[in-house]
Amino acid sequence: MSALFALLMIIILLLISIIGTEVLGLNYVFGVIIPYAAIALFLVGFVYRIIRWANSAVPFKITTTCGQQKSHPWIKHSSLEAPHSTWGVIGRMALEVLFFRSLFRNTKADLKEGPRLVYGPSKWLWAAGLVFHWSFLIILLRHFRFFAEPAPFFVSGLQSLDGFFQIGLPIFYITSVAIVAALAFLFVRRLNDPKLRYISLGSDYFALFLILSIAISGILMRHTGLRADIVDVKQLAMGLVSFHPNVPESIGVMFFIHLFFVSVLFGYFPFSKLMHMGGIFMSPTRNMANNNREKRHVNPWDYPVKTHTYEEWEDEFRDVMKAAGMPLEKEK
Amino acid sequence: MHNTGKVIIGLLIFLVIAAFPIWYAVAGGKTGDLPELEKAVKGENCVIDSVEMREIHMALLDEWRDEVVREDDRWYKSMTLDSTIEKSLTRSCLGCHTSKADFCDRCHNYLAVSPYCWDCHVDPKEFK
Secondary structure, three states, X not given: OHHHHHHHHHHHHHHHHHHHHHHXXXXXXXXXXXXXXXXXXXXXXXXXXXXXXXXXXXOOOOOOOOOOOOOOOOOXXXXXXXXXXXXXXXXXXXXXXXXXXXXXXOEEEEEEOOOEEEEEEOOHHHHHXXXXXXXXXXXXXXXXXXXXXXXXXXXXXXXXXXXXXXXXXXXXXXXXXXXXXXXXXXXXXXXXXXXXXXXXOXXXXXXXXXXXXXXXXXXXXXXXXXXOOHHHHHHHHHHHHOOOOOOOOOOOHHHHHHHHHHHHHHHHHHHOHHHHHHHHHHOHHHHOOOOOOOOOOOOOOOOOOOOOOHHHHXXXXXXXXXXXXXXXXXXX | OXXXXXXXXXHHHHHHHHOHHHHHHHHHOOOOOOOOOOOOOOOOOOOOOHHHXXXXXXXXXXXXXXXXXXXXXXEEEEOOOOEEEEOOHHHHHHHHOOOOOOOXXXXXXXXXXXXXXXXXXXXXXXHO
């Protein structure tokens, strides 16, 4: 049901972009105004959410038991799994961001005949997630040939690596296949497992479908008759980044569909679970050093409790206690 | 805010990366220049419609390469020219568009396309 809802949303977005440009001729709106609005929303929303997260209280130092904490010198400690220094934390965060270290630990529990509960490793989510994220990054970086003149140094290297197999002309990129396959897997994975299907929301499917739509519209534009003239595309992109926007007449509808989906992705980003891009850096179990024994972590919720120590109590009743012959800590 | 310094540095790095095309355009200075192509030295029409040629020349050349190399099929019947031309990058294409540097490379460089035509072919002009 939620998957159908997400699909319906995608179809509505597709129709908006087609009707907006082909029927109503609002090329300037779809080529300039909506992309600018989306980017502004993305940047402001992103910064706002990060600052809100940074303002939340940090009551506890959360140590995770992934490795041996640094303690006595003769106990070997795990510097990446339980780092005690800032550099160790940066290393752990890099492993998390670049290779999804903690997702690699994912396990599954299956109920076999017997009934017998069997635990085992589960790497598929990790693998598909890794393929998807890296493909998306490489595709994004490749697109800088449109946003920068002359194209930055990394573009041609990435293009020739990505087009290593030289299949067809324009060359079919490895990441084009990889991103669609990975997204398809991530979608089927949600549908396949009843438990997972039950907890999947419309927004989970919507994010998958939206990125899949972007990928497919891009592939269609590159490899089929629905081509966009890339000289025009670069002219539009360079106009946007240099704040002299103009929309070339001959840009086709497929490009506007692609651009509109990308704009929706950017605009939707700060409101969605996609904020894990920034949020990963704010996750306490990843960004806090495991140095509980070295440094005291003060709970900000601790308020000044009114105390009455024994010393103060003795001061108050010293005379009476002395008269009664009771032992005192201090004899005045 | 906790770890204010670190959060601000992180956000600044994010904004600098996100604004890369803007400061790159400001620093690089080139923004709106479109590639200008040299006119063909002879003839009014290309071997197919020129707009279509802009879009699919790479696929056409790929097709020609396979037909010539694998099937020894060397001649192309052009509808726009009403004549038959040789399927040859060096002789037919570069016959009219004489300069690779002033024709092919203009758009290819603009869009960072590096076609592997020139892994085997040479521009006769460059080797004179």
